[in-house]
Amino acid sequence: MNHSMASAFQIKQNRSLVTSFILLGFTTDPKLQLLLFIVFTLAYVTTLMSNITLIVVIRRSSQLHTPMYFFIGNLSFLDLWYSSVYTPKVLLNCVSEDKSISFTGCAAQFFVSGGLAYTECYLLAAMAYDRYAAISNPLLYTSAMSQKLCMGMVAASYLSGFANSTLITSRTFALSFCDANVIDDFFCDLPPLVKLSCDVTDSYQMLLYFILTSNVILPSVLILMSYASILAAILKMRSAKGQHKAFSTCAAHLTTVTLYYGSILFIYTRPSSTYVLERDKVISVFYTVVMPMLNPFIYSLRNQEVKEALKRLVKRQTAS
Known part of the structure; x- marks a missing residue:
């Protein structure tokens, strides 16, 4: 057996030993873990209740x-599952001494979280186009954004998101981890997994650039184009009241886009050599836990129609 064959055999053998990963989480201090357990529990319960409430209000109000x-209802549905991929495992790690996650479990979490994250990127782009259609030509809005088109855009978002997630998951978990299995994060994310690998090739780096471009950069460009067109349409309006209403209908979505894309671009647009995991996992909390919790409030507290629909629904429930 020559030297190269022996090296390849050793790498394969080492990789086969990695049957699970250890998620370090945020801290090993028991008091801080208890505090984090309380904070994440409150955040998760709030996320579930607020998103379910918004979905019900939208479905029940003609x-x-x-x-x-x-x-917006589809975004809330997506956020329900998105937060559920991470938070239960975080809560379990806060109260358990066993911080491990199986190789298969890690791959499953990576696949589902990636699919949902990419889907949300496309869905936010679809929402930007919807706002463009509503403001640029309100008289033709209903016919332009038909139910068939809207359902098709949501379906395409899921299909594109999970197709890309299938591609990156299959390649990432085919990497050699060389018996290194300690993930300095609270979930199976791309940066710490790349840090653990000892055979990240140029082709894999090209795949990362493709995933970033197709799932983050491209939707970002589409959103910017939509909002440039929206701004042009608003500036043409003669009524100040009409301009204010148009701006207010876009404000909630623009807030979500800025916060969500801002945190994702900060983490994933840098070379792997510049990853600082301690800092990055704090930023990761923002788009994995905080954003799914905030979205229902962003879209309801700033929206008079949703607040009125919620009041009517509560009155009907209390009357019955």
């Missing part, structure tokens, strides 16, 4: 059966 609220 006044909200419009393309805009169809997309």
Whole structure:
């Protein structure tokens, strides 16, 4: 057996020993772990209740059966599952001495979280186009954004998101981890896994650039183009009241886009050599836990139609 064959055999053998990973989480201090358990529990319960409430209000209120609220309802549905991929495992690690996650479990979490994250990127782009259609030509909005088109855009978002996640998951978990299995993070994310690998090739780096471009950069460009067109349409309006209403309908979505894309671009647009895991996992909390919790409030507290629909629904429930 020559030297190269022996090296390849050793790498394969080492990789086969990695049957599980250890998630370090945020701290090993028991008091801080208890505090984190309380904070994450409150955040998760709030996320579930607020998103479910928003979905129910949209489904039960005929006044909200419009393309805009169809997309908002789908965003809430997506956020329900998105937060559920991470938070239960975080809570378990806070109260358990066993911080391990199986190789298969890690791959499954990586696949589902990636699929949902990429889907949300496309869905936010679809929502930006919806706002463009509503503001640029309000008289033709209903016909332009037909139910068939809206459902197709949501389906395409899921299909594209999970297709890309299948590609990156299959390649990432085919890497050699060389008997290194300690993940300095609270979930199986791309940066710490790349840090653990000892055979990240140029082709894999090219795949990372493709995933970043197709799932983050491209939707970002589409959103910017939509909002440039929206701004041009608003500036043409003669009514100040109409301009204010148009700006207010876009404010919630623009807030979500800025916060979500800002945190993702900060982490994933840098070379792997510049990853600082301690800092990055704090930023990761923002788009994995905080954003799914904030989205329902961003879209409801700033929206008079949603607040009125919620009041009507509460009155009907209390009357019955």
